[in-house]
Amino acid sequence: MVETCMNRPTSGARPDVLISECGPRDGLQSIDAIMATADKMRWIDALHAGGLREIEVCSFVPARLLPQMADAAEIVRHAIELPGLTVLALAPNLRGAEAALEAGAHKITIPVSASEAHSLANVRKTRNQMIDEVGRIVDLRNARAPHVGIEANISVAFGCSIQGIVPENDVIWLARELSAAGADETGLSDTTGYGNPAQTTRLFGQLRAAIGERAGAAHMHNTRGLGLANCFAAYEAGVRVFDSSLCGLGGCPYAPGASGNVVTEDLVFMFESMGISTGIDLGKLNLARAIVTESLPGVPVYGMVPEAGLPKGFVQESRNV
Amino acid sequence: MVETCMNRPTSGARPDVLISECGPRDGLQSIDAIMATADKMRWIDALHAGGLREIEVCSFVPARLLPQMADAAEIVRHAIELPGLTVLALAPNLRGAEAALEAGAHKITIPVSASEAHSLANVRKTRNQMIDEVGRIVDLRNARAPHVGIEANISVAFGCSIQGIVPENDVIWLARELSAAGADETGLSDTTGYGNPAQTTRLFGQLRAAIGERAGAAHMHNTRGLGLANCFAAYEAGVRVFDSSLCGLGGCPYAPGASGNVVTEDLVFMFESMGISTGIDLGKLNLARAIVTESLPGVPVYGMVPEAGLPKGFVQESRNV
Numbered sequence: 001m002v003e004t005c006m007n008r009p010t011s012g013a014r015p016d017v018l019i020s021e022c023g024p025r026d027g028l029q030s031i032d033a034i035m036a037t038a039d040k041m042r043w044i045d046a047l048h049a050g051g052l053r054e055i056e057v058c059s060f061v062p063a064r065l066l067p068q069m070a071d072a073a074e075i076v077r078h079a080i081e082l083p084g085l086t087v088l089a090l091a092p093n094l095r096g097a098e099a100a101l102e103a104g105a106h107k108i109t110i111p112v113s114a115s116e117a118h119s120l121a122n123v124r125k126t127r128n129q130m131i132d133e134v135g136r137i138v139d140l141r142n143a144r145a146p147h148v149g150i151e152a153n154i155s156v157a158f159g160c161s162i163q164g165i166v167p168e169n170d171v172i173w174l175a176r177e178l179s180a181a182g183a184d185e186t187g188l189s190d191t192t193g194y195g196n197p198a199q200t201t202r203l204f205g206q207l208r209a210a211i212g213e214r215a216g217a218a219h220m221h222n223t224r225g226l227g228l229a230n231c232f233a234a235y236e237a238g239v240r241v242f243d244s245s246l247c248g249l250g251g252c253p254y255a256p257g258a259s260g261n262v263v264t265e266d267l268v269f270m271f272e273s274m275g276i277s278t279g280i281d282l283g284k285l286n287l288a289r290a291i292v293t294e295s296l297p298g299v300p301v302y303g304m305v306p307e308a309g310l311p312k313g314f315v316q317e318s319r320n321v
Numbered sequence: 322m323v324e325t326c327m328n329r330p331t332s333g334a335r336p337d338v339l340i341s342e343c344g345p346r347d348g349l350q351s352i353d354a355i356m357a358t359a360d361k362m363r364w365i366d367a368l369h370a371g372g373l374r375e376i377e378v379c380s381f382v383p384a385r386l387l388p389q390m391a392d393a394a395e396i397v398r399h400a401i402e403l404p405g406l407t408v409l410a411l412a413p414n415l416r417g418a419e420a421a422l423e424a425g426a427h428k429i430t431i432p433v434s435a436s437e438a439h440s441l442a443n444v445r446k447t448r449n450q451m452i453d454e455v456g457r458i459v460d461l462r463n464a465r466a467p468h469v470g471i472e473a474n475i476s477v478a479f480g481c482s483i484q485g486i487v488p489e490n491d492v493i494w495l496a497r498e499l500s501a502a503g504a505d506e507t508g509l510s511d512t513t514g515y516g517n518p519a520q521t522t523r524l525f526g527q528l529r530a531a532i533g534e535r536a537g538a539a540h541m542h543n544t545r546g547l548g549l550a551n552c553f554a555a556y557e558a559g560v561r562v563f564d565s566s567l568c569g570l571g572g573c574p575y576a577p578g579a580s581g582n583v584v585t586e587d588l589v590f591m592f593e594s595m596g597i598s599t600g601i602d603l604g605k606l607n608l609a610r611a612i613v614t615e616s617l618p619g620v621p622v623y624g625m626v627p628e629a630g631l632p633k634g635f636v637q638e639s640r641n642v
Contacts, residue, residue, distance in 0.1 A: 164634025194632040197553045198595040224632075225587040225625030229550040232518045266546040274519035304546030311515040311545075313485025 015279035017271055018241045019264060020054040020217055021047050023292075024075070025090050026261055027249025028068050029059055031299055037071045039295035041078045046288035047246065048082045051280035055079065056088040056109060056243070060096035076103035088151070092123050097137040107149035108141070110134055111189070112178060114171045115160035118191075122155065131177045138182030151216055152183040157203065159194030168203060172210050179211045187216030187241070190230065193223020197233035204237040219243035220262050227262040228270050235276070242267060246285065247292045248302030260302070265289070269305040272316050282316055336600035338592055339562045340585060341375040341538055342368050344613075345396070346411050347582055348570025349389045350380055352620055358392045360616035362399045367609035368567065369403045372601035376400065377409040377430060377564070381417035397424035409472070413444050418458040428470035429462070431455055432510070433499060435492045436481035439512075443476065452498045459503030472537055473504040478524065480515030489524060493531050500532045508537030508562070511551065514544020518554035525558040538562035541583050543569070548583040549591055556597070563588060567606065568613045569623030581623070586610070590626040593637050603637055 024044060028035055035043070040057075047055055057079045058072035072089065079087040089105035091097040100108050112130045113119035119127050134152055141148050156163075157171045175186045188203060195203075200218070208215040218234035218241070220227045231242055245261035268280045286306065293301055345365060349356055356364070361378075368376055378400045379393035393410065400408040410426035412418040421429050433451045434440035440448050455473055462469050477484075478492045496507045509524060516524075521539070529536040539555035539562070541548045552563055566582035589601045607627065614622055 159632050159634065161633055164632075192632065193629065194635075196591060196594040198597075223625065223629045224590060225549055225584070226591055228546055229553045229591065232550045232553065263546070269545060270517060270547055270550065273517040276519075304544065308514065308544045311480050311485075311513065312482055313480065314515075 013277070015277045016240070017235070017276055017278055018054055019052065019268060019271075019278050019280060020056065020088065020241055020243045021052045021246060021264055022056040022219070022243045022261060023047075023245040023247065023249050023264070025056040025059050025069075025088075026243075027245045027247070029066050030250045030260065031068070031296070033296050033299055034068050035295055037074060039291065040071070040075055043288060043291045043295070044075070044079050045082065046284070046291055048085050050284035050288055051278070053084055053279060054086040054088060054107075054241075056090060057105075059090040059092075060099040060103075061090075061092060073099060073103040076100065076105050080104045080106065086149075091137070093133055094136050094140065097140060101141065101145050101148060105148065107151060108137065109151040109153055110137060110183070111153050111155050112174065113155045113160075114157045114166045114174055115163040117162040118156045118160045121162060127174060131174075131181050134178055134183055135181040142182075149184050150182065152178040152186045153189050153216070153219060154178075154186060155189045155191045157188040157195075158190040158199060159192055161192045161194075168206065171203060172206050175207055175211050175215075179214050183214070185214055185216035186211060187219055187243075189219040189243075190221050191219075193221040193226070195220065195230050196226060197229050200230045200233040201237045204234050204239050208238060215239075217241035217243050221260060222248070222262050223260075228266060231262060231267060232270065235271075246288055249292070249299075263303045263305075265303045265305045269310070273311075273314070282310065334598070336374075336598045337561070338556070338597055338599055339375055340373065340589060340592075340599050340601060341377065341409065341562055341564045342373045342567060342585055343377040343540070343564045343582060344368075344566040344568065344570050344585070346377040346380050346390075346409075347564075348566045348568070350387050351571050351581065352389070352617070354617050354620050355389050356616055358395060360612065361392070361396055364567075364609060364612045364616070365396070365400050366403065367605070367612055369406050371605035371609055372599070374405055374600060375407040375409060375428075375562075377411060378426075380411040380413075381420040381424075382411075382413060394420060394424040397421070397426050401425045401427065412458070414454055415457050415461065418461060422462065422466050422469060426469065428472060429458065430472040430474055431458060431504070432474050432476050433495065434476045434481075435478045435487045435495055436484040438483040439477045439481045442483060448495060452495075452502050455499055455504055456502040463503075470505050471503065473499040473507045474510050474537070474540060475499075475507060476510045476512045478509040478516075479511040479520060480513055482513045482515075489527060492524060493527050496528055496532050496536075500535050504535070506535055506537035507532060508540055508564075510540040510564075511542050512540075514542040514547070516541065516551050517547060518550050521551045521554040522558045525555050525560050529559060536560075538564050540564035542581060543583050544581075549587060552583060552588060553591065556592075567609055570613070570620075584624045584626075586624045586626045590631070594632075594635070603631065 063070035089100040220230045244264040246264045248263040250261040384391035410421040541551045565585040565588045567585045569584040571582040
């Protein structure tokens with residue numbers, strides 16, 4: 001009997017969950033240091049070699065606002081050469097989406113805040129203006145690159161550090177509107193780390209009831225230590241796509257004290273130890289981690305599993321790389 | 322609608338879960354610094370004032386082995402004066418149990434390892450010898466203090482850093498034997514932080530199937546970041562008693578890299594934010610936390626919620642103090 005590792009061998013099969021790595025975007029944009037373009041490319045290559053099949057590689061925003069993302073187009077052009085990888089780029093508006101399409105991104109992700117206050121602070125647009133913007137991005141995509149996916153991601157869906165409580169009805173209303181505007185998928189972000197497992201199960205259940213197969217990824221933060229518990233709750237609610245950040249880089253400038261995204265290494269360990277295949281090789285993730293620590297000296301990195309090591313006797317049978 | 326705080330007002334009612342604080346025993350015995358007796362008493366008083374209704378206050382072991390616990394009897398005699406508090410003392414053997422009974426502890430907890438290797442390393446007895454020892458402690462209790470509870474706690478139930486994988490059948494066999502020997506409750510400890518949510522649900526389900534109402538507490542560690550996810554999984558499996566350590570003090574000398582117990586502050590926050598009442602006031606826990614940091618200068622303390630603060634708009638309605 002194998003207790004600490006109930007993995008089923010699934011070599012070659014489709015993994016049970018998709019881990020969407022957001023470190024090169026969410027992580028890098030939240031720190032002051034700027035990773036060199038060549039290092040970003042090496043990092044993305046190492047993530048791909050480790051089995052990641054979706055990576056949010058950059059954000060298309062003006063370089064004066066986020067100098068960390070000045071090389072966005074170059075990064076996309078590099079990443080789309082990696083076989084089997086879905087290259088995701090964030091675009092907060094039509095102009096960014098245009099640049100992302102031009103560079104060749106496979107999928108565009110658009111953040112839309114569930115609270116009006118966060119929306120105005122983050123993108124200086126109301127929620128309704130953002131819904132309209134998503135509609136314009138969908139029109140552009142339909143005209144120029146119909147194969148490209150459009151993902152909306154609802155920020156502060158679990159609570160807002162400006163407004164406080166965010167009514168669940170607001171989140172579900174927004175998800176319906178974004179779907180109606182043409183978003184192929186709409187996911188939920190716990191930008192502020194306010195979420196709890198019961199709320200996570202409830203909200204993702206409501207999301208699926210409202211928009212069916214267009215229900216998207218869980219993007220959970222670990223600000224109050226509940227990131228993995230919430231991912232487990234989301235999995236139980238039927239979610240199969242999870243955003244996370246290698247080394248736990250990342251956060252949101254409007255979430256005070258935010259300790260950032262769920263750590264990819266820990267999330268992969270949780271699923272793999274439960275026998276839920278991710279297609280990701282934990283050993284190879286360490287190589288990607290080494291690139292981050294080498295190329296960003298002095299920047300704090302996180303991860304309980306990298307610190308503690310794998311359990312004695314743990315065999316990752318389900319890797320798919 | 323209240324989303325980030327679905328608490329039901331339960332003032333005066335019995336809390337939904339019992340948090341059993343193990344910091345004064347598990348936490349203090351794992352650090353080199355020795356907390357002064359008066360500080361221990363102040364800390365236990367502050368925990369009680371914060372709503373804790375079960376505290377593992379000390380360990381009855383020879384002072385040459387654990388000088389941190391030399392004042393065990395004095396601590397028990399102080400703690401039993403606090404109204405409504407169940408005073409728990411650890412005893413690894415008959416001699417310790419005798420001292421605990423003499424001091425007036427309400428409940429004795431006995432660690433019994435699920436792996437033979439860990440048992441020999443930790444208490445220099447085989448598992449069968451420990452089952453016999455529990456029987457002798459039960460006999461002593463029956464003769465001298467029949468109102469005192471006997472709890473067995475199965476260490477390394479989720480995996481062992483010496484042996485590696487621990488067969489689930491071994492854990493359930495041991496739980497049956499300990500119940501047969503007269504333990505009133507038998508809980509499971511993830512001493513090494515090897516557990517995952519699926520395993521936690523499975524093992525506590527098997528425990529309840531095997532020993533019914535004698536199934537005891539979940540004692541989870543956060544070594545690999547899954548402590549709270551595992552507590553949530555245990556709750557889902559019907560567990561209603563959870564061990565945790567204020568400030569995250571604690572760990573096991575045989576679990577290399579162990580970052581210690583689940584943090585009481587974070588565990589209480591998780592349950593309260595889910596609307597599951599703990600009877601504990603998060604604000605008052607900060608006072609207990611301050612006593613730890615003042616009286617153990619230089620000793621690292623943990624806790625995501627104390628660092629990040631409570632969510633904006635969070636109201637703890639369910640406190641019971």
